[in-house]
Amino acid sequence: MGETMQQTTLQAIQAHAVAEYPRECCGLVVAMAGGEAYVACRNAATTPSEHFILPAEDFAAAEDQGEVLAVVHSHPNAAAMPSDADRVMCEASGLPWHIISVGQCTGADPECGDLQTIEPCGYQAPLVGRQFAHGITDCYALVRDFYARELGVHLSQYEREDDWWEKGQDLYSLDRLRAEGFDLFDGEPRRGDMVLMQIRSPVPNHAGVLLGDGQMLHHLHGRLSDVVPYGGMWAERTRYIVRHKDARHD
Numbered sequence: 001m002g003e004t005m006q007q008t009t010l011q012a013i014q015a016h017a018v019a020e021y022p023r024e025c026c027g028l029v030v031a032m033a034g035g036e037a038y039v040a041c042r043n044a045a046t047t048p049s050e051h052f053i054l055p056a057e058d059f060a061a062a063e064d065q066g067e068v069l070a071v072v073h074s075h076p077n078a079a080a081m082p083s084d085a086d087r088v089m090c091e092a093s094g095l096p097w098h099i100i101s102v103g104q105c106t107g108a109d110p111e112c113g114d115l116q117t118i119e120p121c122g123y124q125a126p127l128v129g130r131q132f133a134h135g136i137t138d139c140y141a142l143v144r145d146f147y148a149r150e151l152g153v154h155l156s157q158y159e160r161e162d163d164w165w166e167k168g169q170d171l172y173s174l175d176r177l178r179a180e181g182f183d184l185f186d187g188e189p190r191r192g193d194m195v196l197m198q199i200r201s202p203v204p205n206h207a208g209v210l211l212g213d214g215q216m217l218h219h220l221h222g223r224l225s226d227v228v229p230y231g232g233m234w235a236e237r238t239r240y241i242v243r244h245k246d247a248r249h250d
Contacts, residue, residue, distance in 0.1 A: 005029070005036075005098070005115075012038035014112040017074035017102040021110040023048040026073040028059065029098070032066040039065065046162050049076060051085070051133060070096040070117075077103050080116040085133030087123045088141075094120055124149075127217060130225045135160050139207045140171070142219040143194060146209050151192050151247045155180055165205035172196045172204040174240065182242035192247045195230070197237040204239045 009029060016025045020043070027040045041058035045051050052073050062068055071093055075081075080101040082090070090097040101113035127146060130137050140158070147153040160171060170176070174184075182194060191212035196204040208218030210230060218234075219225035228234065 009036050009038045010115070012040075013072055013098065013100055013115075014102075016040045017100050017112050018110045020074065021102050021104065022076045024050075024052040024074050024076060026052040026054045026071070028054075028062045028068050029070040029072060030062050030066045031069050036069065037066075038072065051136075068095065070098055072098045072100070074100050074102045074112075080114045082116065082118050083133065084125045084131040085136040087118060088125050088136055090118050091120050091123050096120075126225075128225055128227060130219070132219060132221055132223060132225075134162050134221070137219070137225075138221070139219045142217065142225050143207045143209055146217060147192075147244070147247070151244070153181070153244050153246050165201040165203050170203045172207060174242075177242050181245050183245070184240060185243045189241050190243075193241050193243050195234070195241050196239050197234060198239050199237055206237075208234070210241070 013027065016027060016038070019025070024043055024045070025040070026043050027038055030037055030039050039062045041054050041062070044053040044055050054071070059068070078101060080099045082097070082099055086097060086099060096117055096119045098115055098117050100115045102110055103113060104110040125137050125145065127142065127149070130142070132138060140160070144155045144157070147155050158171060161167060161169070164171060189210050191210060193210045195208045195210060195216060197206040197208070198204045199206050206218070208216045210216055211227065214229055214231065215227050216230035216234060217225070217227050
């Protein structure tokens with residue numbers, strides 16, 4: 001998006017960010033017959049102060065008005081610097097993203113700070129050291145990225161709610177894993193096997209990948225993804241280890 005954002009568009013974004021504070025606002029910049037305009041959308045996230053979900057019907061309604069040029073959201077009480085999740089979602093959208101910071105000093109009205117723009121550039125979140133964002137860069141996203149990059153296996157993407165395991169959902173059931181090409185196996189675990197663990201949950205709700213040499217790659221909520229020795233508490237919480245039928249093993 002070579003041209004600079006129009007002042008009226010920026011003002012509309014700032015007004016929306018302030019009005020929604022301390023929730024994240026989200027919206028779209030749209031090229032309409034009369035020129036560029038900002039279309040405010042709803043944030044459907046269950047934790048709107050931490051992230052945003054722009055409803056598909058809001059996106060479709062904006063498309064009815066013109067060409068969508070960019071996605072916009074605010075970072076309440078934080079800099080406009082894009083997170084790993086922002087960069088991943090920007091790639092997926094195929095559109096530029098504008099991020100605006102909004103904060104509040106004690107006794108003063110909320111006000112906007114800087115605005116940063118990112119564009120799709122082929123970004124991939126690192127396997128180790130990525131930030132956590134549920135449904136975008138979480139434990140399943142890490143497993144999925146590892147399988148695609150390291151094993152040449154493309155796993156399905158699932159819509160998943162926060163705390164899905166408390167809501168009667170079982171994303172890591174053996175039936176679902178088998179449908180995806182995984183199964184239980186006999187013998188010793190090896191690199192690329194997927195570990196399903198149960199952490200304060202009625203069903204398995206955490207996944208990791210064995211790397212060999214007693215190491216496991218995983219991503220815990222609220223932490224950066226990392227490699228840990230597999231054993232101890234992780235082994236105690238393990239419900240099953242599965243292997244994919246198409247995983248390459250050099």
